[in-house]
Amino acid sequence: MENISDIVVFVHVVEKQSFTAAARELALSPSAVSRHISHLEQSLGVQLIKRSTRRLVLTDIAVDFYEQCTRIIRDLEKARDMASAHTMEVKGTLRVHATLGLGQRLVAPAVREFLAHYPELNIDLNIGSRAANLLEAGYDVVIRSAQMGDSSLATRELSPVQYFICATPGYLAAHGTPQSPRDLTDHNCLVHSGQTRADEWRFTDDGETTSVTVRGNLRTNNGIALYEAVKGGLGIARLPGYAVNLDLRAGSLVPLFPNVLGWGRAIKAFYPRSAHQPLRVRVFLDFVANFMRERSFVS
Numbered sequence: 001m002e003n004i005s006d007i008v009v010f011v012h013v014v015e016k017q018s019f020t021a022a023a024r025e026l027a028l029s030p031s032a033v034s035r036h037i038s039h040l041e042q043s044l045g046v047q048l049i050k051r052s053t054r055r056l057v058l059t060d061i062a063v064d065f066y067e068q069c070t071r072i073i074r075d076l077e078k079a080r081d082m083a084s085a086h087t088m089e090v091k092g093t094l095r096v097h098a099t100l101g102l103g104q105r106l107v108a109p110a111v112r113e114f115l116a117h118y119p120e121l122n123i124d125l126n127i128g129s130r131a132a133n134l135l136e137a138g139y140d141v142v143i144r145s146a147q148m149g150d151s152s153l154a155t156r157e158l159s160p161v162q163y164f165i166c167a168t169p170g171y172l173a174a175h176g177t178p179q180s181p182r183d184l185t186d187h188n189c190l191v192h193s194g195q196t197r198a199d200e201w202r203f204t205d206d207g208e209t210t211s212v213t214v215r216g217n218l219r220t221n222n223g224i225a226l227y228e229a230v231k232g233g234l235g236i237a238r239l240p241g242y243a244v245n246l247d248l249r250a251g252s253l254v255p256l257f258p259n260v261l262g263w264g265r266a267i268k269a270f271y272p273r274s275a276h277q278p279l280r281v282r283v284f285l286d287f288v289a290n291f292m293r294e295r296s297f298v299s
Contacts (some may be wrong), residue, residue, distance in 0.1 A: 003044075006040035006043070007069050009022065009026065009033055009037065009040075010037060010048065010066070011066065012033075015274050016272070018056070019037075021138065024138050025138075046059070046061050046062075047059050048065065049062060092121060092280050093121075094121060094122070094124070094280050094281065095124045095138060095141075096139065096140065096141045096142075096284075097143070098125070099128070099143075099145070100223065100224070101222075101223030101243065102267065104127060104224065105242050106291075107143055108127065109291075111123055113287075114284060140272075140278070141281060141284065142269070143267065143268070143270075143288070144270070145161065145268065147268075154271055156289075157266045158268060158293075159266065159267045159289060160266050161240050161266065161267055162240075162241045163240055163265070164241060164244055164256075165184075165237075165255070166237065166239060166255050167230060167256065168230065168232075168233045169251070169252075169254055171234070171235065171236070172254060178236075178256060178257075181201070181212045181257060184201065184212050185214065187235065187236050188217060188234065188235035189235060189236050190217075190230060190235045191214065191218070191219045191237075192220065192237075199215065203257065216236075217234075218234060227239060236256070
């Protein structure tokens, strides 16, 4: 039992693959983390981690030891969560990163409502287009629709997103309303250059998928700029439901080809893979998933 704190530190070091990242997570100094690992190795009489300037390497016995430790810690976390669930106390600080348009339109409003329910929790919200290295930057959660190519991260789908091809009534009155996706080639189509195959818009009708190559006089990597251009009557664009749901309901934007299924994606949360995920992370993701499903305007 005297090694419980050493074991907890050991598990964090393995999962973070870094003494510094584990120290940040545990609110310890890197030297204190190193002392915990040394004490654990001395008490067990074996070497667990081979240290180098570039990376950490687990010994063979450390791999088996880690698996056993995570089971024990998982059981302890479940027992703790069962006790804390009676008071629903969610405390501490949660560091969240979200991409620009998604962060402004959905994540920021979700955070505001979440904090109203859990006032004892602090959230450090970073909104930007640059892909965050979650572990190195110290984030607890990254929310985005694009995939992150890090197999060490766990993924949770929060909400599907339906994309809509839309324009203002004024643009359609001046330039005509396309009757089929093929007619888009005769229109000024505004493109989000940050999307994969941005000029190729895909449609599915009765199980048959077609692609239309579009062109127009505006390309931008900023979703807000694209939305404002469409709202200003400049042309037709492919926009996510969470950005245009209120406009579609009010009639200030018109959805084209409503019976044709357009390009869809999913909003996902990425977080460190761990057997003892903090309660505040689980509660936050549950809340955000419910919030997004209610507001994504999925048809």
